[in-house]
Amino acid sequence: MKKIIISTIAICFVFCISWMAQIAIAADKYEPDESRAQANILMLNDQVPAHQNIPGYEWRQFHDFDHQGDQDWVIFYAHDRDTPYTISVTDAGKSCDAVIEIYDAIGTLVKKTDDRVEEQDERAEWICTQKGYYYAKISQYDPNKYGADTGYTLMLYQPIGTFGAFIKGKVNPVVSKALMTTDGKGEAITLPNGNFFMPHQAGSFTLTASAAGYSPVSMPIAPSEISTLDVTVELAGTTTPTTYALTISKSGSGAVTSSPSGISCGSDCSESYASDTSVTLTATPDSGYTFSGWSGDSDCSDGVVTMNAARNCEAVFVADNPMPQSLTVNAYFDKSSYTTKDKLLFTVDVVGNISSDLYVAIFVPAGNAYDYYTMTELNTLAGRNEIVPYRLNLAPAEQFSKLFMDVFLSGVFAGSYAGCGVAVTPGAEPLDTGKWIDYDCQWITISN
Numbered sequence: 001m002k003k004i005i006i007s008t009i010a011i012c013f014v015f016c017i018s019w020m021a022q023i024a025i026a027a028d029k030y031e032p033d034e035s036r037a038q039a040n041i042l043m044l045n046d047q048v049p050a051h052q053n054i055p056g057y058e059w060r061q062f063h064d065f066d067h068q069g070d071q072d073w074v075i076f077y078a079h080d081r082d083t084p085y086t087i088s089v090t091d092a093g094k095s096c097d098a099v100i101e102i103y104d105a106i107g108t109l110v111k112k113t114d115d116r117v118e119e120q121d122e123r124a125e126w127i128c129t130q131k132g133y134y135y136a137k138i139s140q141y142d143p144n145k146y147g148a149d150t151g152y153t154l155m156l157y158q159p160i161g162t163f164g165a166f167i168k169g170k171v172n173p174v175v176s177k178a179l180m181t182t183d184g185k186g187e188a189i190t191l192p193n194g195n196f197f198m199p200h201q202a203g204s205f206t207l208t209a210s211a212a213g214y215s216p217v218s219m220p221i222a223p224s225e226i227s228t229l230d231v232t233v234e235l236a237g238t239t240t241p242t243t244y245a246l247t248i249s250k251s252g253s254g255a256v257t258s259s260p261s262g263i264s265c266g267s268d269c270s271e272s273y274a275s276d277t278s279v280t281l282t283a284t285p286d287s288g289y290t291f292s293g294w295s296g297d298s299d300c301s302d303g304v305v306t307m308n309a310a311r312n313c314e315a316v317f318v319a320d321n322p323m324p325q326s327l328t329v330n331a332y333f334d335k336s337s338y339t340t341k342d343k344l345l346f347t348v349d350v351v352g353n354i355s356s357d358l359y360v361a362i363f364v365p366a367g368n369a370y371d372y373y374t375m376t377e378l379n380t381l382a383g384r385n386e387i388v389p390y391r392l393n394l395a396p397a398e399q400f401s402k403l404f405m406d407v408f409l410s411g412v413f414a415g416s417y418a419g420c421g422v423a424v425t426p427g428a429e430p431l432d433t434g435k436w437i438d439y440d441c442q443w444i445t446i447s448n
Contacts, residue, residue, distance in 0.1 A: 025066050025147050025148055025150075026066065027064075027066045027067075028063050028064050028072075028151075030061065030072065033071070033072050033074070034071050035071075035280075035304055036103070036135050036304050036306070037304050038073060039074050039075040040061075040073070040074050041074070041075055041076070041177070041191060042061065042074035042075065042076045042136065042154065042156045043057065043059060043076075043156065043188070044076070044156055044188070044198075044199055045059040045060060045155045045156060045157040045199075046157070046163035046166070046199030047157055048164075048166075048199070051163075051199065051228075054166060054168060056191075056195055056197065057166075057168065057197040059155070060153050060154065060155045061074075061154045062151065062152075062154075063138065063151065063152055063153075063154055064150050064152070065139075065140050065145070065146040065150040066146060066147065066150075067146055068144060069143040069146075070140070070143075070146055071137055071138070071139045072137070072138040072139070072154070073136070074135070074138075074156075075133060075135050075177070075189065076133075076136070076189070077179060077181075077187045077188070078128040078132070078134050078187070079128060079131045079181075079185045079187055082127060082128075082129070083127070083128070083158055084125050084126065084158065085126055085128060085157075086124065086125045086126075087100055087123070087124045087136050087154070087156050088121065088124075088155050089121060089122040089123070089153070089154060090121050090152065090155070091151070091152060091153040092118070092119050092121065092151075092152045093148075093149035093150050093151045093152065094118060094119045094149045095118060095119075095147075095148070095149040095150050096118060096119065096140070096149065096150045097114070097116060097117060097118045097120070097141040098114070098122045098141075099112070099113075099114040099139050099140070100112070100113050100114070100122055100123075100136060100138055101136065101137045101139075102134060102135070102136050103136075103137070104132065104133075104134055105132050105133045105135075105308055106297070106306060107298060107306070109388070110126065111126045112386065112387060112388065113386075116141055116431075124136070125159070133276075133306075136156075138152075138154065141429075163200055164201055164225040165199075165200050165223035165224055165225060165226070165228075166197075166198070166199055166200065166223070166227070166229070167197075167198040167223055167228075167229045167231065168196065168228060168229070168230055169195070169196055169229075169230060169232055169233060170194045170196070170232055170233070171190055171196070171232075171233045171234075171235055172232060172234050173235060174192075174193060175190060175211045175212075175214070175235065176191065176192040176193075176194070177189050177276075178190040178194075178211035178214075178235075179209070179210045179211070180196045180207065180208070180233075181207075181208050181210070182198075182205045182206060182221070183205050183206050184200060184205040186198045186199070186200045186205070186207075190211075200223050202223055202224055202225040202227075203222070203223070204221075205220075205222075205223075206219070206221070207219050207220075207221045207231065207233070209235060211235060212274050212276055212277075214235040214236055214237075215236040217233055217235055217236050219231070219233065242275040243272040244272065244273060244307045244308070244309055244310045244311070245270055245272050246258075246262075246263065246271055246273060246279060246305060246307060246310075246313070247269065247270045247311070247312045247313075248265045248269045248313055248314070249313075249314045249315075250265065250269075250314065250316075250317065252289050252318055252319065253285070253288070253289050253317055254283055254284055254285040254286050254289055255283075255286070256269075256281055256282065256283050256284075257281075257282050257284070258271065258279050258280065258281055258282070259279070259282070260277065260279065262279075263279075273307040274307070275308055276306065276307065277307045278304060278305070279305045279306075279307060280305075281294070281300075281303045281305065282303070283315040283317070285317045288319060288320050289319055289320060290317065290320055291316070291317055291318075292317070292396060293316055293355045293393055294313055294315060294316070295313075295316055295395050296311075296312045296313040296314045297311050297312055297313060298392070299311060300313035300314070301392055301393050301426070301427075316355065316395065316396065318396060325352075326352050326353065327350065327351070327353070327356060327423055328351050328352055328438055329358075329421045329422070329437075329439055330348070330351075330421075330440050331346070331347070331348045331360075331419050331421040331441060331442050332346075332442050333345065333346050333444050335444070336443075336444055337444060337446075337447070338409055338445070338446050339447050339448065340409045340410055340411070340412055340446060340447070340448055341409070341410070342408070342409055343407065343408050343409070344408075344444075345403060345405065345406055346403070346404050346405040346419045347401065347404065348360055348400075348401075349400065349401045350400040351400075352396075352437075352438075353396045354396055354437055355394060355396050355426050356423040356424060356425065356437050357392050357393060357394070357424050357425070357427070358389065358391045358394055358400070358423055359374055359387065359388075359389055359421070359422045360374060360390045360404055360419075360422075361373065361374045361375070361420045362405075362418070362419055362420075363418040363419075363441075364415070364417060371384055371385060372384075372385060373385075374386060374387060374388045374389075374390070375388075375390045376390065387430050394423075405419070409446060412446055413446075414446050414447050414448050415445070415446060416443060416444070416445050417443070417444050417446065418441050418442065418444070419441065419444075420439060420442075421439065422436060422439040423436070423437045423439065424436055424437060425437065
């Protein structure tokens with residue numbers, strides 16, 4: 001049977017949504033933090049009790065979800081050191097079920113975790129393989145739950161890190177989000193007041209400050225064991241910052257503007273911005289059109305672009321009711337039954353005129369429930385029971401077909417398996433069946 005009834009795959013994708021009356025609470029002190037452009041700095045917690053009393057070193061943050069759909073964004077810097085980082089949500093309120101998502105500087109999702117249990121700690125453990133700025137978004141699994149009993153504590157730490165010393169200081173003139181690093185692989189980002197706090201190992205090192213519009217400045221440091229080193233860094237004379245071009249194109253009829261200003265497309269569809277500038281794009285459809293989303297570079301998908309490379313973004317405007325809106329997902333194997341000596345082919349087609357995100361999963365029976373593995377953009381299996389999109393924001397006119405598996409079955413356990421494709425509204429939570437546009441699952445059997 002081509003289509004599997006929704007109650008079958010709901011075992012893997014869906015949990016019941018409960019509703020409750022909301023009790024208004026005050027916004028936490030980090031608001032507004034609804035986007036990457038508004039992300040607050042999350043400092044590394046070194047878990048040394050003596051250091052956690054250093055004035056200004058906020059080793060943990062207290063948040064809550066104070067309105068419907070509330071999101072809490074933070075920014076941090078990670079080294080390429082093959083050392084695991086952990087972002088943890090603890091002290092969750094009885095109505096808090098936090099979802100943690102980690103994105104790189106261009107907006108690519110690198111980790112997502114959620115146990116879908118309220119009043120439960122949540123941890124996203126991730127090994128950095130490329131140094132740079134990273135963002136974390138904390139949101140409610142059920143965006144309709146907010147208010148009282150949705151608070152939580154947020155921390156960033158290295159589970160195997162060893163920090164005997166501590167460096168704190170300030171840059172002059174005051175620069176927010178300047179990068180402070182050492183050859184001992186220390187890392188910190190300056191706060192809006194120019195202060196920075198860095199757990200570190202003891203010894204002799206070089207501290208380097210890098211800030212947009214300034215030449216990098218380095219100075220020797222020698223933090224001691226179980227001590228705090230206080231330093232002031234004088235930024236060097238200004239230099240011409242590196243700039244990158246942001247180019248806007250459009251399909252359909254509408255206008256695009258930017259913040260900071262520069263793009264007014266219409267007439268001005270290209271502008272250069274200093275490196276690491278966060279540019280928010282606003283699309284306004286003309287009469288008779290609707291804005292349906294962004295395409296182009298992956299960083300364009302949410303309309304917030306980080307300018308650490310040249311970017312090309314397309315605003316997609318669709319004529320109101322030009323034709324019936326439809327999308328069909330077809331998933332199929334080349335056969336319905338296999339032996340462990342066979343070769344298996346699994347393909348997913350998407351045909352239609354609606355933008356969508358595509359998720360592809362291979363389901364494996366396990367007792368009375370199911371394990372599932374989703375496909376990543378790199379055509380590999382993601383972690384067990386991790387919901388990872390294969391393709392984000394398929395364009396309305398894109399006719400998509402992909403052979404996902406072309407493998408011999410030697411070594412595969414006998415049993416029943418299913419391959420599924422699910423197309424959801426762009427940016428929607430894939431577990432929310434109300435946002436599913438179409439899906440298709442095909443079951444197979446494998447015997448020895």
